[in-house]
Amino acid sequence: MRSRQLWIAALAMHLLLVLAVSCWDIVDLAARGRTLVPAPIASGARDFAHIMESMSPRQLHRSNLVRQTVIGYVHAAGIESPYSYFAPNVPPTLQVVFEIQHRDHHVSHKVPSARSATDQLRLSALIDRSVGEQGLWREVVLQMLGSSIWEDNPDAVEIRAIVASRTFPGPSEFLQGAQESYDFVCSYNFKFDTAQFENGHP
Amino acid sequence: MTTCGKRAAFFLFPKKSDGWLALLRVGLGVEVVLYCLSERSGWIDTFSSNSSALSARRVSEALLSLESALIPRVCWLLKPAAHLGLRESTLLWMLWSVLLLSGLLLTLGLFCRPAAVTAWLLHLACVKSTDVFAYGMDNFVSIGLFYLMLSPLPDSYSVESRIWKIRFRDVRMVGFFQRALQLHLCIIYFFSGLAKCLGTDWWNGLNIWAAVTRPPFNVFDPMLIAKWRFLLPAVGITICLIEIGYPIFIWPRRTRSIWLTSVLAMHSAIGIAMGMYLFGLIMIILNLAAFGSTNPSVFYQNGHVKR
Numbered sequence: 001m002r003s004r005q006l007w008i009a010a011l012a013m014h015l016l017l018v019l020a021v022s023c024w025d026i027v028d029l030a031a032r033g034r035t036l037v038p039a040p041i042a043s044g045a046r047d048f049a050h051i052m053e054s055m056s057p058r059q060l061h062r063s064n065l066v067r068q069t070v071i072g073y074v075h076a077a078g079i080e081s082p083y084s085y086f087a088p089n090v091p092p093t094l095q096v097v098f099e100i101q102h103r104d105h106h107v108s109h110k111v112p113s114a115r116s117a118t119d120q121l122r123l124s125a126l127i128d129r130s131v132g133e134q135g136l137w138r139e140v141v142l143q144m145l146g147s148s149i150w151e152d153n154p155d156a157v158e159i160r161a162i163v164a165s166r167t168f169p170g171p172s173e174f175l176q177g178a179q180e181s182y183d184f185v186c187s188y189n190f191k192f193d194t195a196q197f198e199n200g201h202p
Numbered sequence: 203m204t205t206c207g208k209r210a211a212f213f214l215f216p217k218k219s220d221g222w223l224a225l226l227r228v229g230l231g232v233e234v235v236l237y238c239l240s241e242r243s244g245w246i247d248t249f250s251s252n253s254s255a256l257s258a259r260r261v262s263e264a265l266l267s268l269e270s271a272l273i274p275r276v277c278w279l280l281k282p283a284a285h286l287g288l289r290e291s292t293l294l295w296m297l298w299s300v301l302l303l304s305g306l307l308l309t310l311g312l313f314c315r316p317a318a319v320t321a322w323l324l325h326l327a328c329v330k331s332t333d334v335f336a337y338g339m340d341n342f343v344s345i346g347l348f349y350l351m352l353s354p355l356p357d358s359y360s361v362e363s364r365i366w367k368i369r370f371r372d373v374r375m376v377g378f379f380q381r382a383l384q385l386h387l388c389i390i391y392f393f394s395g396l397a398k399c400l401g402t403d404w405w406n407g408l409n410i411w412a413a414v415t416r417p418p419f420n421v422f423d424p425m426l427i428a429k430w431r432f433l434l435p436a437v438g439i440t441i442c443l444i445e446i447g448y449p450i451f452i453w454p455r456r457t458r459s460i461w462l463t464s465v466l467a468m469h470s471a472i473g474i475a476m477g478m479y480l481f482g483l484i485m486i487i488l489n490l491a492a493f494g495s496t497n498p499s500v501f502y503q504n505g506h507v508k509r
Binding site: 004007008011014015018019022023025026029030034035036037062067068069071072073075076077078079080081082083084085086087088089090093115116117118119120121122123124125126130140141144147166168170171172174175 | 210211214215240241243244257258261266268269270271272273274326330332334335336337338340341342343344345347348375378381382385386389390391393394396397398400401402403404408409411412413415416417418424425427428429431434477478480
C-alpha cells in the first residue's frame with residue numbers, strides 16, 4: 001500500500017509540472033495580448049504571469065539543486081514544452097536568404113537547405129521560433145545557419161542574412177490571382193574571420 | 203483510508219491487461235527506427251564537434267548547460283568512449299546503431315526493459331543535443347519512451363515473455379501507467395484546444411488555410427484547398443472542439459469511440475496533408491495505447507465507481 005501512495009505522489013507531482021508548463025503558456029499568451037481575451041483579463045493575466053514567473057525554479061540560482069533537479073526532470077520526461085502548436089494563431093512564415101559576396105566580387109544567393117523532409121520541418125521550426133523576435137538568440141541562430149553556408153562557400157568574403165516575412169493571400173484572394181508577398185524584417189552582415197556582426201532593421 | 207482516497211486508488215490502479223503496453227512498445231520501437239532512418243543522412247554533420255564553430259550540437263549543449271547539468275546529452279556518451287581512442291565519427295555511428303538496435307528490439311519484444319531504457323536515454327540525448335532543431339514530434343516520443351521505460355516490462359505479447367515463459371504479474375501497475383498516459387493526454391489536448399479557441403482565426407478557418415499553405419507544410423496544391431474554402435471554418439471549429447472536449451468525452455463509453463476516431467482522423471490528416479508523418483504516427487500510437495486497447499471508463503460508469 002505504501003508503494004502505491006508513493007506512486008500516486010509521484011504521478012501528482014509529474015502532472016502538476018505538466019499543468020504548470022501548460023498554464024504558464026496560456027497565461028503568457030493572454031498577457032502578451034495574442035489571444036481573444038478582453039483587455040482587463042489580459043491585464044490580470046500579466047499580473048498572474050509575474051506571480052507564476054516568480055515561482056518558477058528558473059528564478060533560483062543556476063547551481064541550486066532544486067532548480068537543477070526540477071529542470072532536469074522535466075526535460076527527461078519530455079514535459080518541458082507547452083502544447084500550443086499553431087495556437088492561438090498560425091505565426092507568419094519567416095524566410096531567410098543568404099546573400100554571399102565572393103572573393104571575385106560576384107554575388108550569389110542561397111537559402112538554408114535541408115537534407116530530408118524531416119530536416120526541413122526542423123529547420124522551419126527553428127526559424128519560426130528564433131528569427132521572429134529581435135535579440136541575441138536571433139543573431140546566434142542566423143550566424144549558425146550562415147556558418148553552414150560559409151562552409152559550402154569557402155571563397156565568401158562576406159555573407160548577409162536577410163529575413164523576410166511571407167504573407168500568403170486568403171483563399172478567396174488566391175482564387176482571384178493574388179500572389180504571396182514578402183516584407184523585410186531585418187538583415188545581418190557578418191564576416192566569419194573576424195566574427196563581426198552588423199545588424200540592420202527596417 | 204478515506205472513501206475519497208479509496209476512489210482515487212481504485213481509479214489510478216485499475217486491473218488492466220497489458221495489450222496497451224504491447225501497442226506502446228511496438229509503436230515506439232517503430233518510431234525510434236524511423237527516427238534513426240530519417241536522420242541517417244545528416245547524422246555525422248549534425249552531431250560532429252568538428253563542424254563549424256556554431257554547430258547545432260554546440261549551441262544546444264551550451265544552452266542545456268545553462269538550464270541544468272542533469273539533462274542527458276550526446277557529449278556525456280562521447281567523452282568516456284573517446285578515452286578508448288576511437289574516432290568521433292565511429293562513436294557517433296555506434297550511437298546511431300545502438301539506438302536503431304534498441305528500436306528494433308522494442309518492436310520485436312526482446313530485452314524489453316534494457317531496450318526501453320537505452321532508447322529513452324539515447325533518443326533524449328540526441329534530441330537534447332540538437333534541441334535548437336527540435337519540434338513537437340521529439341517531445342512526444344520522449345514522453346512515450348519515459349512512460350514505457352517505467353512501465354512493467356516485458357508485456358505478455360513480447361517475444362521475450364514467450365521464449366522465457368515470463369509470467370505477467372502486476373496488473374494494477376500496468377493500469378497505473380496507462381492512467382498516467384491517459385491523464386497526460388487529457389491535459390495535452392485540453393490546453394492545445396484552449397490555446398486554439400483563444401485565437402481569432404481558428405473560428406473562421408483562416409488558420410487551417412495558413413497552416414496548409416505555409417512551407418514546408420504545403421503538401422497539397424493551394425488551388426485545390428481554396429476551391430473547398432467553404433469547409434475551412436467547419437474544420438477549424440471541429441479541431442477546437444475535438445481537442446478541448448477530449449478530457450470530457452474520451453472517458454464515457456458512449457462517446458469514447460467517436461472521440462478517439464476523430465482524434466485519430468485528425469492526426470492522420472495532419473500527417474498526410476502537412477507532411478508530418480512521424481508526428482502523426484506518434485500521436486496515433488499514444489492515443490491508441492491510452493484509450494484504444496482497453497476500457498478506460500470504469501470509474502465514471504453511471505456516475506459511480508464500478509467495483
